Structure formats: C-alpha cells, structure tokens
Amino acid sequence: MNLPASQQxxxxxxRLILASGVFVYHAVVLAGVDPKGPLECAFAQFAEICIQxxxxxxxxLVAGSYDRSSNWKDYAGKRLRRxxxxxxxxxxxxxxxxxxxxxxxxxxxxxxAANLTFLNFFAPNLPGLFESNRLTEVNGALWxxxxxxxxxxxxxxxxxxxxxxxxxxxxxxxxxxxxxxxxTYVLPLAVEGKLGESLARQLPGQLAFFAMGIALWxxxxxxxxRWRALGLAGMVLVAASxxxxxxxxxxxxxLSGLIAAIAFAPGPALNAARFGDISYGLYITxxxxxxxLLAAGLLSVLGAPAFFSLAAVLVILASFVLxxxxxxxxxxxxxxxxxxxxxxxx
Numbered sequence: 056m057n058l059p060a061s062q063q064x065x066x067x068x069x070r071l072i073l074a075s076g077v078f079v080y081h082a083v084v085l086a087g088v089d090p091k092g093p094l095e096c097a098f099a100q101f102a103e104i105c106i107q108x109x110x111x112x113x114x115x116l117v118a119g120s121y122d123r124s125s126n127w128k129d130y131a132g133k134r135l136r137r138x139x140x141x142x143x144x145x146x147x148x149x150x151x152x153x154x155x156x157x158x159x160x161x162x163x164x165x166x167x168a169a170n171l172t173f174l175n176f177f178a179p180n181l182p183g184l185f186e187s188n189r190l191t192e193v194n195g196a197l198w199x200x201x202x203x204x205x206x207x208x209x210x211x212x213x214x215x216x217x218x219x220x221x222x223x224x225x226x227x228x229x230x231x232x233x234x235x236x237x238x239t240y241v242l243p244l245a246v247e248g249k250l251g252e253s254l255a256r257q258l259p260g261q262l263a264f265f266a267m268g269i270a271l272w273x274x275x276x277x278x279x280x281r282w283r284a285l286g287l288a289g290m291v292l293v294a295a296s297x298x299x300x301x302x303x304x305x306x307x308x309x310l311s312g313l314i315a316a317i318a319f320a321p322g323p324a325l326n327a328a329r330f331g332d333i334s335y336g337l338y339i340t341x342x343x344x345x346x347x348l349l350a351a352g353l354l355s356v357l358g359a360p361a362f363f364s365l366a367a368v369l370v371i372l373a374s375f376v377l378x379x380x381x382x383x384x385x386x387x388x389x390x391x392x393x394x395x396x397x398x399x400x401x
Contacts (some may be wrong), residue, residue, distance in 0.1 A: 063324040064275075064318040064319060064324075065317055065318045065319075065320075065324065065325055065327075066112050066115065066116060066318055067326065067327045067328040067332060067334065068317075068325050068326075068327035069108065069112055069314060069317055069318060070109065070112055070327075070334035070335075071327045071328075071333070071334040071337070072105075073105040073106075073108045073109050073112070073334075074105075074109075074334045074335075074337040074338040074341075075337065076101055076102060076104075076105035077102050077105050077106065077196060077338060077341070078337060078338075078341040078367075078370060079098065079101075079102075080098040080099060080101060080102035080105075081102075081195070081196065081341060081342055081345060082341075082345055082363055082366060083095055083098045084098070084099075084189075084190070085188065085189060085190060085342075085345050085346065085349055086189075086345075086349065086354055086359065086362070086363075087189050088359070090189075100297065104293070104306075104310065106199055107261075107264050107306060107307065107310055108264075108310055108314060109199070109338075110199075110202070110203075110206075110261050110264035110265050110268065111264045111265070111267050111268040111271070111307070111310060111311050111314055112268060112314065113203060113206070113265065113268060114206070114264065114265035114266065114267065114268020114269050114271070114272070115268040115269065115271040115272040116268075116272075117134070117206070117207060117210060117268075118210070118214075118268065118269045118272040118273075119272050120133055120134070121210055121211070121214060122214075122272075127211055130210075130211070131207075133387070133390070134207045136385045136386050136387065136390075137335075137382075137385075137386065137390075137392065138200070138203070138204070138207075140381050140382065140385040141335060141336060141339060141377050141381050141382045141385075142197075142200065142339060143171060144377065144381050145194065145197075145339045145340060145343070145377075146166075146167065146170045146171055146194075147167070149181055149184060149193050149194070149343055150163050150166055150167050150181060152181075152184065153166070153181035153182050153183050153184050156182075156183040156184070157182040157183040159182035159183070162181065162182040163181065163182065165177075165178045166178045166180070166181050166193070170194075170197070173197075173200055173201035173204055174201070175194070175197045175198060175200075175201070176198070179191075179192040179193065179194075179195070180192060180193060181193050184346070184350070185346045185347075185349075185350050187350065188346055188349050188350055189349075190346075192342075192346075193342075193343055193346065194339070194342045194343050195342050196338060196339065196341065196342045197339065197342075200339075201257075202257060202258050202261055205257075205258040206258060206261075206262075206265050209258075213227070213231070213269070217269075217273075224273065225270070225273075228266045228267075228269060228270050231259075231262050231263070231265075231266040232262075232263045232266050232267070232307065232308075234259060234262065235259050235260055235261065235262035235263035235266070235307075236263055236304040238255065238259050238260050238262075239255045239256075239260045239304075240255075240304075242254050242255040242260070243255050263304075263307035263308075264307045264310070264311075266307070267307045267308060267310075267311035268311065270311065271311055271314070271315055271318075275319065278315045278319055279319040282315065282316045282319050282320045282321075283316070283320075285312040285313070285315045285316045286312065286313060286315075286316025286317070286320070287316075288309070288312050289309050289310065289311070289312030289313030289314070289315075289316060290313060291309075292305050292306075292308065292309030292312070293306065293309045293310055293313060295309075296309060328392070330375075331374075331375050331378040331379060331383075332378060332382070332383075332392050333371070333374035333375055333377075333378050335382065336373065336374030336375070336377040336378050336382065337370055337371070337374045340370055340373045340374055340377065341366075341370045344366060344369050344370050344373060345366055345370075348362065348365065348366055348369075353365065
C-alpha cells in the first residue's frame, strides 16, 4: 500500500527502535553484566528515553485513532483489539507453566487477577518461576501498559477540552505539560520514599509526553516543513536534559522534536512493519524470554555473545508469531496496523 508522501511517516520504525532499546536494557540488567555500574546506569537512562518516546508516539497515533473513530465505542473497540489479545496471551502462558510446575492454584490465580487487569505491581511473580534469577518478576516491562490504558481512558476528555478551545488548543497542551511536570516534581517531596517516586512515574506524571504526541498529530503539516530545525533542536535539548538534571522538564518537548524530524523527514518511508508490526510483541515478550533463558542457565553455558544473540532471535520469532496468530487476526480489516503491515504492491 503506497501512501502519498504527505501522509507517510516512520512511526512504525521509531516504535521498533524504541522497543529494541528497552530489550537491550533488560538484557543487560537481567544478565547482571554490570550490576549497578556505569554501563547499567547508561542503559537505564537510554531505556527511560525509549519509554518516553513510546508515550509520545502513542499520543500521536492514538489521537489520530480517536479523531477517525465514529464514536467512543468505536474508539474503545479499536484500542481493546490492538492492546489486549496479545497482552492476555503473554500473561496466561507463564501462568500455565507455573501451574504445571507447582500446582499452586492460589498463587497463579492471584497473578492472573492482578496482571490481566493491568495491576502488575500487586503480583509481579509466579510460583516456581525465576526465583533464582537476579530479578524475579515474570514481566517487568508491563508497568507502562497501565499508563497507556489510563491515557486511552482520559483521551476523550482531553479532546473535549481541545475542541472547546478551538484554535487555542495549544493552551490546553501547555497546561497538561506543566501539570505533569509539576506532579513529577512535587509528589516525591510530598510522599517520602520509593512510593512517591513510583507514583510520580505514573499518569499524570507522564502526561507531558502524551501531550506532545497529540501536538505532533495536530501540527503534522507544519512540522513536515521544519523537520531539520526540529531535529537539531531536539538533539541539543535531549543531550542538555541528560547532562543537566534541572533541564529534565524540557525532555518531552525536546524528544518530540527529534521524533518529528525522524518521522516526517523527506525520503523513503522505511516501512518497518511491512512483514508484520512486531514492535508491540517485541516489547511485551522480551522480558519473560530473557528470564526463561537465564533460569535455564544458558548464559553460563553459551557465554554472553551467544546468549544475547539467541535471546534476540527468540524474541523476534515470538513477536512475529504473536503478530500473525494473535494481534493481526484480532484487528479489523480496516485497521491502520493491518494496512501498514501489508506488502507494497510491485
């Protein structure tokens, strides 16, 4: 399917790169390559940027999805079809393995009840799985999914505000941005310990990134004309936010400019989803696959290079299987994700 140049973007490629970045970080952490050392800290910072980028891209794509929906039921159905079937599979499979190994009905049911409702923090572990690993969580990457779902739920209210303001919609985006950054700053001061830091990382603490994604969607024609300036400013400001923590509130603004430059720059579309949109599958499958390989002792048997190569191959294969057997069949034929995953005609 060939789109006009004015409609092409590289969001699928960006999502794949961001998911791969999170996979690399978790591979380093779970394998204990440099426990709490400079390498692990550097990858942790990189993974944080990847997740923030995910929220920006999600803000842009989901805003477009809502705008194209005939009503809120249509919108909710599209979001449910895209997110939940694959998510449920990734939750249920380890639960079956755990039950087969231990027969612990209550432990498995507690895990299913918490994780199938996106409350992963209530029961991150399963009986008999990964208990000797450095981290014992079954899937430590899923904490962002509840933030995504919360954003999906409040997006109609955000659109109500944007539509009421009309041409002054950008005032709402600025207000959401400032509120989110204030929440992130104040909450750790108001709530002591790790609880405050954890709550600050949830919604609305991440709303600035979703808001900038909405801004990308609203301003796409103008951004396409200014992609060079956006890319340069984005790179400089992202680097500055990493070097100087006081500039961290600029991260969402800076990162959105960098993403816009990559997404909208002239040139080939580089359809990363041509043979299957595997970015979501890669994100939700990589953690338990790494955990299983580590539990099997393959890191010490194979050595780090072979271990990481095997993990990458298995994650990619699992992502393609999940796309073709679960994700794609669950989507409507008219879905954007099915269309971009179709091969271009010769």
